[in-house]
Amino acid sequence: MPNMKVDVLTCLALATTSLVAVVTGGRNSGRRRHKEVYLGEKNKFKFGRRIDYKLRRQDSTKTLLIKSEQLLRIEEHDFAIRPGFGGGAIPVGIDVQVESIDSISEVNMDFTMTLYLRHYWKDERLSFPSRTNLSRTFDSRLVKKIWVPDVFFVHSKRSFIHDATMENIMLRVYPDGNILYSVRVTVTALCSMDFSSFPLDTQNCSLELESYAYNENDLMLYWKNGNDSLRIDEIVLSQFFIEHFQASSGLAFYSSTGWYNRLFINFILRRHIFFFMLQTYFPTMLMVVLSWVSFWIDRRAVPARVSLGMTTVLTMSTIITGVSSSMPQVSYVKAVDIYLWTSFLFVFLSVIEYAAVNYFTTLEEMRKMKRGKMPSTFNAAQAMAFDGCFHDDDVELTPFPQMTTTLASDPIATPTQTPDIRPTEGTRLRRQRSARENVALLVSNSYMIDSYSRLAFPLSYLLFNTIYWSLYS
Numbered sequence: 001m002p003n004m005k006v007d008v009l010t011c012l013a014l015a016t017t018s019l020v021a022v023v024t025g026g027r028n029s030g031r032r033r034h035k036e037v038y039l040g041e042k043n044k045f046k047f048g049r050r051i052d053y054k055l056r057r058q059d060s061t062k063t064l065l066i067k068s069e070q071l072l073r074i075e076e077h078d079f080a081i082r083p084g085f086g087g088g089a090i091p092v093g094i095d096v097q098v099e100s101i102d103s104i105s106e107v108n109m110d111f112t113m114t115l116y117l118r119h120y121w122k123d124e125r126l127s128f129p130s131r132t133n134l135s136r137t138f139d140s141r142l143v144k145k146i147w148v149p150d151v152f153f154v155h156s157k158r159s160f161i162h163d164a165t166m167e168n169i170m171l172r173v174y175p176d177g178n179i180l181y182s183v184r185v186t187v188t189a190l191c192s193m194d195f196s197s198f199p200l201d202t203q204n205c206s207l208e209l210e211s212y213a214y215n216e217n218d219l220m221l222y223w224k225n226g227n228d229s230l231r232i233d234e235i236v237l238s239q240f241f242i243e244h245f246q247a248s249s250g251l252a253f254y255s256s257t258g259w260y261n262r263l264f265i266n267f268i269l270r271r272h273i274f275f276f277m278l279q280t281y282f283p284t285m286l287m288v289v290l291s292w293v294s295f296w297i298d299r300r301a302v303p304a305r306v307s308l309g310m311t312t313v314l315t316m317s318t319i320i321t322g323v324s325s326s327m328p329q330v331s332y333v334k335a336v337d338i339y340l341w342t343s344f345l346f347v348f349l350s351v352i353e354y355a356a357v358n359y360f361t362t363l364e365e366m367r368k369m370k371r372g373k374m375p376s377t378f379n380a381a382q383a384m385a386f387d388g389c390f391h392d393d394d395v396e397l398t399p400f401p402q403m404t405t406t407l408a409s410d411p412i413a414t415p416t417q418t419p420d421i422r423p424t425e426g427t428r429l430r431r432q433r434s435a436r437e438n439v440a441l442l443v444s445n446s447y448m449i450d451s452y453s454r455l456a457f458p459l460s461y462l463l464f465n466t467i468y469w470s471l472y473s
Contacts, residue, residue: 083123093120093224119181127177140169154208159187199276207265221261240269291350309351360446
């Protein structure tokens, strides 16, 4: 009996051991089945722990951003609050490099500029231990998680950050917490231009930077390197020459929020005059000179002189309209307006001059016809419309001395019948004519108006040009 009990206990122990082995083997096989990974034909299956370790070593960049955030302790701080909250104003240095001035519009009174805007400040919350004392550089993905200065462009119409192929933003953090934040931006800003001397003008434009939310008690903007903080590349403009670039600073006051630090990028632009000389001034001068040609055309050539005068007037009107359409509608007179309208006045006066000559010539010929100094077959209308072959020598236009009543009744009397009216001894032959006599002389001798105009018009226009260019150039 005792032997039988031992055998039964031995069998139960063996059965229990087998059952445990079966159960344990089933569990382990199940775990291996889930951890096996396919690696190819050569190494079909390997255990998961080994492959996980190798994959982690080969693709370690997947956790690089998380490691950087942990190194900078971003989750431990509230970056909605500025550095040093509760203390003094945080200094933020600004450094600008102007890449290009894309356009300058007189009509819209603005300019477009592309620049690199760099910010320098210190945030001890981002300091990290480093044996090599090397900085870490990040892109825009980390910028959105930390505090950056809210600098904006005053009087800006449009602005944008370049995003090809990625956003042009760079963040560099140093171990001691110093930060460099750089952004490439294009901005279109207002420039209040004065066109009183256009196109001989010089414009002073400025781009202004300021913090939007933080006044001078919270944030202090300043130029990082003084006057050397503003750097420019080689810039060539079509209509302007850049005379000077200068960086300055000041304060801006708002009644509801207080005083703010403001930085200025001032640049002076001088306009190139050669384009306007070719397009406006030279054509205008030629039109004025062309209007003077009518003074050398016979006064009876009505079609030639009228058509020439009207052509120059219409051409001047076209030039004035073209210049005005490309300029803003300002309420004051520009320098180019003075030149164009004065030139237009000279052209208009040349037409008026011929109208006066034509009118006085008609009066003179009618008087001579009444006095019998012209043949009865002479047709005044035909003479006025002639092509220029009829000259003043055909008609006697010199004034006649006063005749006696006997000679007046006989207009064909010979000069030998005139009495001797020579002055006696001691009589003065010269006498100054009055203004009325001079006007009467011009009326009775209309051809003299053209003679005087040939000299008066060029001298007057030359005097005007001398005064104009001495004032505005």
